Amino acid sequence: MRCAHWRRVPLDLAREACEKSAALYVDTAVQCQLSSHDESEHFGLLTDNGPWGTALWLRWRGTDEPELLVLPDCPVAAPGPDGDGCCLFVDHAEQHTWEDTPEEAPCTS
Ligand SMILES: [Zn+2]
Ligand SMILES: [Zn+2]
Numbered sequence: 001m002r003c004a005h006w007r008r009v010p011l012d013l014a015r016e017a018c019e020k021s022a023a024l025y026v027d028t029a030v031q032c033q034l035s036s037h038d039e040s041e042h043f044g045l046l047t048d049n050g051p052w053g054t055a056l057w058l059r060w061r062g063t064d065e066p067e068l069l070v071l072p073d074c075p076v077a078a079p080g081p082d083g084d085g086c087c088l089f090v091d092h093a094e095q096h097t098w099e100d101t102p103e104e105a106p107c108t109s
Helices: 011-020
Strands: 006-008 029-031 042-047 054-060 067-072
Touching (some): 011 042, 029 042
Antiparallel strands (some): 006 029
16 A cells, blocks of 8 residues: 655755756655555655656655655566566665555556
């Protein structure tokens, strides 16, 4: 099950995300991409159009100010010759997206 937390993206971070990536715009709100987890940090994907092999993420915890992060893609793919890639970032907590049920883990791009 995907984490159900959403967060509004502050305007200044949205602008910064566009400057750091090839994206023309980013969503005004993002959903945490991790599998459901305890009250730890949430990670929402702003754009995967980051510099080569990276994506821009919004990280937040509770009601704290969110942070913009540029993180390398998770390199771990599902086992097998045509295993799915993981949609998350390197060293993420929780499961890889391909370990979750497919309909709960869409790659947004
Ligand atoms: Zn979360
Ligand atoms: Zn992963």
